[in-house]
Amino acid sequence: MKHFILHPENQTPLTMVGCGILRKEVDRLIEKNHWNVHTQYLDSALHNYFNRLANELNTSLSEREQRGEKTVVLYGSCHPLMENFLHDHHTCRTEGQNCIVQLLGYEKFMEELEKGAYFLLEDWALTWKPMITACFGDNVEVIRDIFHSSHKYMVAVRTPCSGDFTEAAQIAADFVDLPLTWMDVTLDHLEQVLADAIQQRLSQDA
Known part of the structure; x- marks a missing residue:
């Protein structure tokens, strides 16, 4: 595991702009490693709305750049033009197809995905019904x-930062009529993903 200490006295401010789905986990890792990284989290449901995601991410990056800050992006391939956004803003992002891959690692993600898993994180569980109906409509049978x-089942992913979202997860699973299982994960893989992205961004201007 790599650990990078980014000293405020000799580093341009670095702001991580991205999805708020793992905000508690990211904040804990930033604090643990004493990274000189600020954060700006966007709504975790934006991946359902490409236009909003593009607008809010690009606007946030532009605002940070105008303040003289370096940015790094906390997203997977959550928009078909994500790489274009990164190029336009001269930045980079955390490696991985999506937040689940960044948290679990590719092999564990694919193992569950191939069995039919839908991955549920705490933030989504707590906002499940309004988030899903806003995206797919109110017809439960269609949903x-x-x-x-x-998908054949729903797997609720629990990290060391998770609260007790047992009831919310069960309600979410019942709403889409899928059996619910649980998975406990560490932050080790996410920590490496964040460290690599921070190092990559800082080395771009070195």
Whole structure:
């Protein structure tokens, strides 16, 4: 595991702009490693709305750049033009297809995905019904058909930062009529992903 200490007296401020789905985990790792990194978290449901995601991410990056800050992006391939955004803003992002890959690692992610898993994180569980109906409409049968077409079960992912979202997870699983399982994960893989992204961004201007 790599650890980078970014000293405020000799580093340009670095701001991590991105999805708020793992904000508690990211904040804990920043504090643990004493990284000189500020954060700006966007709504974790933006991946459902490409136009909003593009607008809010680009606006946030531009605002930070105008303040003279370096930025690094906390997202996966959550928008088809993500790499264009990174190029336009002369920045980079955390490696991984999505936040679940960044948290679990690719092999564990694919192992569960191939068995039909839908991954549920705490933030999504706590906002599940309004988030899903805003995206797919109010017809529960249609929503269940969508989920059943590509998923066989829901796996609630619990990290050391998670609160008790047992009830919310069960309600979410019942809403889409999928059986619920649980997975406990460490922050080791996410820590490496963050450290690599921070190092990559700082080395771009070295």
